[in-house]
Amino acid sequence: MGEAGVPVRRGAGRPTREQAAARHEELLETALDLFLENGFDVTTVEMIASRVNMTKRTIYARYPEKSALFLAAVHRAVDGQIVPPEVLEQLDTGDLKQTLEAVARLRIDQVMTPNGLRLQRIINTEGYRFPEIFVANYERSAGPVIDFVAGVLDRAIDAGTIAPIDTDQAARAFMSMVVGGxxxxxxxxxxxxAAQLEERVEFTVRLLLDGLRPR
Structure with missing residues (x-):
């Protein structure tokens, strides 16, 4: 309280760590939307700053170049597609067919999310300019799932369920057919x-397992 009991008005002050983090997330989210809407060349830092009600100076203090902001926005989208190891482990029921079908459904469902769609579209449109986003998406999102599938196939070989094969190549081919398609x-x-997706997942898994059946 000030003199005569009059309350002292406090300024807005610095944002909390949580508020700053939320504003940064908003910046990256908005930047990715604008890069997708307009393309990398047309989108400017001024446009992004205006959309999120920030100053250019604030953005440039963190991202000195537009390309750095673009890559940060894409990497955030990639992070949103990462499947935690414990989630993958829960898909392994011990039944090879069921496990492969569950993995396929999971990855297709991810592509159909707003974040998954934006990521695929930005990779398709800007991947020629920034090939590192292909690498990031594979290494952090697709790669671990392929490794998981290869591990499932390795255990199936050990159990005699399928014939010996290069499981890494088999996992890549499977994911390409069932998800990439x-x-x-x-x-x-x-x-x-939904019915078409289910039919295609079952068909692809059956095709793989028929080809890998011990002769």
């Missing part, structure tokens, strides 16, 4: 129906 339609805005 759907991504193009989904990203183009023509997603298969």
């Amino acid at each position: 759907q991504v193009r339609s989904i990203v183009a805005g023509r997603p298969p129906s």
